Amino acid sequence: MxxxxxxxxxxxxxxxxxxxxxxxxxxxxxxxxxxxxxxxxxxxxxxxxxNMNAVQLRGATNNTIALIVPNINHTFFSDIVSQLTNIAYQKGYILSVFQTNEDFAQEVGIVSTIIRQNYAGVVASISKNTTNSNHFSLLKTFGIPLVFFDRVCNDIQTPKVLVNNYDITYEATEYLVNKGYKRIAHLTGPTHINVFNDRQNGYIDALKKHNINYQKKIVIADEFTVELGKSCLVNLLSEIDKPDAIISSSILLTMGIAVQAREMSLQIPKDLALIGFGNQLVSLIIQPQLTSIYQSELEIAEITFELLEKMINKEISIDSNCTRMVRAGIVYRDSC
Amino acid sequence: MxxxxxxxxxxxxxxxxxxxxxxxxxxxxxxxxxxxxxxxxxxxxxxxxxNMNAVQLRGATNNTIALIVPNINHTFFSDIVSQLTNIAYQKGYILSVFQTNEDFAQEVGIVSTIIRQNYAGVVASISKNTTNSNHFSLLKTFGIPLVFFDRVCNDIQTPKVLVNNYDITYEATEYLVNKGYKRIAHLTGPTHINVFNDRQNGYIDALKKHNINYQKKIVIADEFTVELGKSCLVNLLSEIDKPDAIISSSILLTMGIAVQAREMSLQIPKDLALIGFGNQLVSLIIQPQLTSIYQSELEIAEITFELLEKMINKEISIDSNCTRMVRAGIVYRDSC
DNA sequence: TTTATCTTTGCACACGTTTGTATTTGAAAC
DNA sequence: GTTTCAAATACAAACGTGTGCAAAGATAAA
Incomplete structure (x- = not known):
């Protein structure tokens, strides 16, 4: 050497x-x-x-953008990674990805590392266990542009790119109601996260509007696995007023439900309707093909990067609080 | 600010x-x-x-490890990312992931960025379009430890973690032969990559051993998508001596084949046997469930990190050329 | 030849941190 | 009161690069 x-x-x-x-x-x-x-x-x-350390020591910034995601295994996030990598590369940046593994301590450590190096900017979706946002405000203190997407900290003034989860869940619920389903359950994630809170509210309000009094069937899953999806369905069906439809917030939970239904010889959609967030390969592979809610990862990535780049170029303030909404949609298939 | x-x-x-x-x-x-x-x-x-820039300027190193992968979308790689993130974190490092998007120029740029910062070490799996390894040898020139896994550059002396692709493909082929299949096709990737070359050789040698003269049915796919899988099957079936079994090197190609077979009302495994690399969720979701070849991402990640850490701690030389082999296995299900 | 202008290069300091060495401080020993 | 020693702190240089300013060198104008 x-x-x-x-x-x-x-x-x-x-x-x-x-x-x-x-x-x-x-x-x-x-x-x-x-x-x-x-x-x-x-x-x-x-x-x-x-030697970039010398250059950066003089106040210059990296050409690297940090992306913080809870879990790179989830298709939504890995798609975001891919899209954002390409966009960043085209614009002359390099994207560096960090996975918090839904762990608060790791998230704090990662942000700390990012501050100690001189990254050009940060794109983040917070972990399930993020209890405070001090580390993120620290980024702003040090003048590092920050854009949240999907899962955000509400108490921090910085650009955010959101999905219209309330509207789309409302729409999905109403769709099921119009199809004649009356006992619609909702399987979702921890509601201190904006994403799941919005979805839950959309679900509740849609049922309210149609005077359906079945709103207690909300199951909060603390992790998203096929196994948990399976056991959730077992539990739901063991109750007195079984659901005849389920709106699921996670593709893995949805798969668990579908697999369990198959094992219990339940017919979808005859015995049970299923509509799930996430329009991925498995939604098409499984029989019957699933009616799914899709979100455009490309659009999210594009808007997120656009905001970040403007912050880097001082076109918009680092304290800007603008919120951009990306529209989700429903792909109608055979599970309802 | x-x-x-x-x-x-x-x-x-x-x-x-x-x-x-x-x-x-x-x-x-x-x-x-x-x-x-x-x-x-x-x-x-x-x-x-x-300010780590100041610290590193004096010769110190980062506590960050860079991971370079071709495509974070592929389950194999995203699983490696997850495993490696956790292991690194436990050992006091932070993992930073870069996606080359199978693009040589991006790969070179990423390695260059890594050198200009002072990363503690690099773990890499090369892109499909990597034509030379100068950028990787540069890492060694600058004293940055490098470990390859899965897809490697053979012409560079550095630790490598490989999967026994030759053996497992030989075994899979033999398994099909013993099941009575005679016209076994092989759908794989570009053979200048060690992974696909090894698999192809395993396939060829197994057929040779059993005196089967059907070795021309090797299809090299230059990208791994469901669509390509579908069209590959159409092409294969349009020929005179159609295959009665396929060994597929990519989960997405495998899915394409399965979907196309379904659309053409072919029975699996009666009309066509299917065995594919990658034991993922979809392999279980699809009907019939697929006989699959699995590789332990955890084991690969563990061994890779172990080697890298030893290099960082100077326990093994940066020019060490040790190769570690991880054993793949076959999960027998209903598609053969 | 002298003066003015432009091109090219050199000089010195700054960025924030670490570390070997020197200096100061304070207390203990004589 | 002076010396001795240790503890605590200060000083200075170094890492590699960028940049305002000065200096030198070259060319053109008078």
Whole structure:
């Protein structure tokens, strides 16, 4: 392992001052073309790589954007990662992804790391166990642009990209009601997260509007797995007034329900209607194909990046509180 | 946005020298307990965050490990990400994930970024379009530990964690032969990648051993999508000697085949046997459930991290060329 | 030849932190 | 009161790069 080559090494070798080398490397017009080419050639041949720590120490920023997600395993988030990676790359940035694993302590640690390095900006969707937002406001304190998407901290003034979860759940519920289902259950996540709270309210309000008094059937799942989906269905069916339809907030829970229904020889949609958030491959693979709620990960990524880039370029303030809404939609298939 | 607080700010405020503050923050015994507590208290209250650029400029390394993957969307890789994130966190590191999107230029850019910052180490699986490994050897030049997993560059001396693709594909092929299938096709990826090359060789050798002369039915897919899987099956079935079994190298291709078969009213496994790499949720959801080849992402992640950590701690050389093999297995279900 | 103007290069300091060495302080020993 | 020693703190240099300013060198105008 050889020592890292620096601007001073090049300068010494070429008998010029290191400031000349510095300028040459950045195509400063103040340096003679001949010497510039000489420097560039030497740098190229000797694999010179800028030491960004030195550059950033002088106040410059990274060309790296940090993306914080709860769980990269969930299709929604991995799709966001993919889209955002591409957009960022096209715009000259590099995207660096961090997974909190739904763990508050890890989230705090990650934000801390991001602050200690000089990232250009941060895109985040918070963990289920995030109890306070001090670490995120710290980002703002240090002047690092922050955009939330999907799961957000409401008590912090920063741009947010949301999905119209209330509306779409209202619509989905109403759709089931109009199809004749009366005992509609809702399987969702912890309601201290805006996403699940909005969905629950949409569900409740839709039932209210249609004077259906079945609103107690809300099951809060603390984790999203197929197993939990299966046991949820078992529990729901063991009660006196079994549901005849379920709106599920997670694709894995939905799959659990579908699999369990199959194992119990329940017919979908005859015995049980099913409509789930997340329009992924499995929704098409499973029989019957599932009526699903889709969200455009591309659109979310685009808007999120657009806001972040504007913050980085000081076109909008770091304290801006603008909220952008992305519309979800329903893909009608055979499970209702 | 307030100015970032530094060690010197604290020093000035507390009327001590900044070197004392520096020592206090790192619990150096040479500083008085009283002043230490004073410093720590002040730092805490004013949200002091170490400027890692300054620290790293002096030669120190990050506590961050970079993970480079072709595509975070593929379950195999997102599982690796999850596992590796957890392991790294437990060991006091933070994992930062980069997606190359199977693009060589992006891969080069990412490696360059990693070098310019001072990452503690790199874990990588190369892109499909990686034509040379200069950028990776540059990592070694700069003394940054590198471990390859799954898809590797063979021409570079560094630890590698591989899956026994040859053996398992041989085994899978033999299994189909023993089940009575004679016209076994193989749907796989570009064979300049070790993974697909190994699988293809396992397939070919198994057929050879059993004197089956059907080895021309190898289809190289340049991308892994459901759509391509579907069209591949259409093409294969349009030929004279149609296959009666397929070994597929990608879960998405496998799904495409299964969906197309369903649409053409082909019975699996009666009309067509199917065995695919990747044992994921969809393999269980689809009917009939698929016989699949699984690889332990946890085991791969563990071994990879173990090797990387040893390199970081100088327990093994940065030029070590050790190769560790992880065993894949077959889950027997209903598609053969 | 002298003066003015422009091009090119060199110099020195700053960024925030760490660390070896020097200095100060205070107390104990003589 | 002076010396000795240890504890605590201050000083200074270094890491690699960028940049305002000064200086030198070259060219053109007078």
């Amino acid at each position: 050889q020592k890292r080559i620096t601007i001073k090494d090049i300068a010494k070798e070429l008998n010029v001052h290191h400031s000349t080398v510095s300028r040459a490397l950045r195509n400063d017009p103040r340096v003679n073309v001949a010497t510039r080419d000489l420097v560039l050639k030497y740098a190229q041949e000797h694999d010179y790589q800028t | 307030q100015k970032r607080i530094t060690i010197k700010d604290i020093a000035k405020e507390l009327n001590v020298h900044h070197s004392t503050v520096s020592r206090a923050l790192r619990n150096d015994p040479r500083v008085n307990v009283a002043t230490r507590d004073l410093v720590l208290k002040y730092a805490q209250e004013h949200d002091y965050q170490t």
